[in-house]
Amino acid sequence: MNRKQIILLGYVLLLLLVMGCQSATINTYSDPSFNKNKITKVAVFPIRNTRLAPSESMQINRKIMQGINSKNPSIEIVSAQKALEILNQQKLADDWADFLEDYSISGFPNGEILFRIGDALGVDAIIQGEIVNMYQVDGRWGNNSGETRVTVRYTMLGVDSGKTLWEASSDGIKTTATTLGKAPALIEAINLAQDKIIQNLPF
Structure with a gap:
């Protein structure tokens, strides 16, 4: 093996060490009555249950909006900031918080509250993301690699029907290439996980 080949092999090994392993899976659900042509305006709320810096949360919210726009540029999007501003002005922020709490427990949307929120925002549907599960472990020499695993879920709620129109859950897994790395x-x-969900948006 000549010197150039050795250097190239070294670069490849270094790249593998930096990148580690990564994967993502996806599960989706669509209500039988869902018609994407009836969705002309949506509100995208901030992703919930995160331990992220504000800039990272903004990045995630921006990515999902860009994903919707790339799938269907004609859909009007109410940003998370604007949606929350409207709910605060209309004194509906507490109602939305109660809705999310009840929905996370029961799995059934409260159609009455959903209609009021949708009417205030002037949208056909609301998209809400959340971090459902989160796991991190640092690498231990000779034992396990560093790993971070999350489950991200996005739900689209129809404000007129009061139904869950579409939902997608994705597991994102990132692992270090050696047992020396931190999570x-x-x-x-x-x-x-979010990239996999964006690929499967229903628009």
């Missing part, structure tokens, strides 16, 4: 940053695993 990868949470945002890296979230990005893997």
Whole structure:
């Protein structure tokens, strides 16, 4: 093996050490009555249950909006900041918080509250993301690699029907290439899961 080949092999090994392993899976659900042509305006709320810096949360929210726009540029999007501003002005922020709490427990949307929120925002549907599960472990020499695993879920709620129109859950897994590394940053695993969800948006 000549010197150039040795140098090239060294670069490849270094790249593998930096990148580690990564993967993402996806599960989706669509209500039989869902018609994407009836969705002309949506509100995208901030992703919930995160331990992220404000800039990282903004990045995640921006990515999902860009994903919707790339799938269907004609859909009007109410940003998370604007949606929350409107709810605060209309004194509906507490109602939305109660709705999310009840929905996370029961799995059934409160159609009455959903209609009021949708009417205030002037949208056909609301998209809400959340981090459902989160796991991080640092690498231990000779034992295990560093790993970060998250489950990200996005739900689209129809404000007129009061139904869950569409939902997608994705597991993002990021692992270090050796047992020497710390757990990868949470945002890296979230990005893997979110990218898979964006690929499967129903628009």
